[in-house]
Amino acid sequence: MCPAGVKLKAAFASSGECYGSRRLVGALRQEGVSIGRFKVRRLMKQYDLRCAWKRKFVHTTNSNHDLPIAENLLNRQFMPEGINQSWVADITYIRTRSGWVYLAAVMDLFSRKIVGWSMAPHMRAELVCSAMQLAIAQRQPAPGLIAHSDRGSQYASADYQDLLKRNGMRCSMSRKANCWDNAVMERFFLNLKMERTWRKDYANHDEAIKDVTDYIVKFYNQDRLHSTLGYLPPNQYERQIA
Template identity: 35%
Template sequence: MAGEGLSVQLAARVLDVSASGYYEWKSRAPSARSIRHALLTDAIREIHTVSRGTYGFRRVHAELTLGRGLVVAHGTVELLMARAGLKGATGRPKWVRARPDTIAMDLVDRRFARSAPNQLWVTDITEHPTAEGKVYCAVVLDTHSRRVVGWSIDSSPSAALVTNALGMAIESRKPPPGAVIHSNRGVQFGSWAFTDRAKASGLVPSMGSIGDCYDNSMIESFWSRMQVELLDRRRWKTRIELANAIFEYLEIWHNRQRRHSRLGMLTPIEFENRQLIIGA
């Protein structure tokens, strides 16, 4: 406090100590401990500088004891480095995987058939190259009619990609509470953004096991058809070119024109419309 320009008498009165005691302490010779800490701090700074700022307290301690033969505790080195503002270089950020609370159970168990729309949706991501770089596409598929109810296209496989596809499906279909959204255990589907969007809309997340494509086989089959019927039929020059082609495939060809053998050779939209007529 005195070093910051405050009155010694005022500081002593606030702290309930004597001013004479402060002046006696100030004129006292440094203790052996403080001298040793000062010398150790100088050695630590030198070692830290030689290491190009990469050494943490463990490696500094090793250099002090093994390299220089000094006797010093780990805690002392850690304390002195903290006081001197010295830190080691941290490693690369680790890949962030889905937290345990965002990993859902498999509620589908490879049984994809449903008696009505908006009971079970499946979702996944695919990628395809262009001369400019890859294009990523996320799709949400209704297992009852095989209709693409949500999709998103981007240049990176982010959590926003899958969340946008899910958001489109929710806005267009208004699923009832308890409907299931099934995915693999990709980090995008375990993200807070995706799971929060699903749960806020009353959807129940479901995830297959790790590395087993059969747990989400319906959408894997969809990607396989899209690969044969669109993606692999030519080389794509730009991302925009491919994105436009994917849009046309999903909304025009697949939903409105392509006849599906599992739907009695009806298109997904025809199948849903017929189900509405029968239900009425």
């Protein structure tokens, strides 16, 4: 095996066998290996390095309610100029042999970092409130931050809206039945499932919660390369740019 092939296999393994050719080029260049995407694709084929296949994404929140709906302040402006200016939030589900467990997450759009999350076997408003409370505690944002979500009843609930108001946040919601208005968070959930949870058979909720937390803290925020960030992971991007 050639030296480039050895390093390619190591980078692929350290990514959890989820990086495609673009991110592998970025990972190898960070290690000082000058290589093009064509060669990476050829080596991936030669060594049978394959990423997980995509599956259909199913949305979880319910927007059929009579609660007040906020304007779409974010308006697909997914590239803010600094940290703690625009956060996006959503809920997804994880399958276990003991039943579904739900993940609510909050992302800072500037660095794509997951700044808050919560998991539970229910989708009540307290789930999204817990995720936002963690984000607030960890980041201490100044008043005026845009907190964007879909129109789900959890995000329209009085408890969640009161939490945003107490912390000087401006609520923003997607247009009805328009997943593209929260596309960055939808993409995070898809990556989480392709790169981790679809590959696992969790025996129970606790096992899933532990593994998803590991993905967020030790892989996604710390190591996962993002093309939007110049192939840097969120933590490193914030240290260098913020």
